[in-house]
Amino acid sequence: MPKISIVSRKDSFRRAGYKFGKEPVILDTADLDEKQAALLKNEPLLIVQEVKEEEAPKTSPSKTAKGGNATKPPTTTKADPKTK
Incomplete structure (x- = not known):
């Protein structure tokens, strides 16, 4: 199936x-409908x-790009004040 590579001219941009x-972002064209x-x-x-x-890369980032952030911010834990 044909794949397409998409890059934004802006730092962040959403479409379809x-x-x-x-x-x-590499997308398989079979995953897109005609309108998208x-x-x-x-x-x-x-x-x-x-x-x-x-x-094309072996794994497609389209699942992380679809409808959300491609990367999650790191989680932080608060230090227990009793351990100081």
């Missing part, structure tokens, strides 16, 4: 239910390129 940034594909390809703030299968 996905979040994009300066790092490429048209929105992504016609959006001037996105750079969309077809990716050859051998160039």
Whole structure:
């Protein structure tokens, strides 16, 4: 199945239910409906390129890009004041 690489011209940009940034997001075109594909390809703030299968990474970041942050902030724990 054909894949596309998408990079945003802005630091963070959402379109068609996905979040994009300066790092490429690889999407399988089979995961997109016609409306999503048209929105992504016609959006001037996105750079969309077809990716050859051998160039695509083994794991697709599309699951983390879909509808949320690609990365989660680190969790912090509060120190117990009794242990000082």
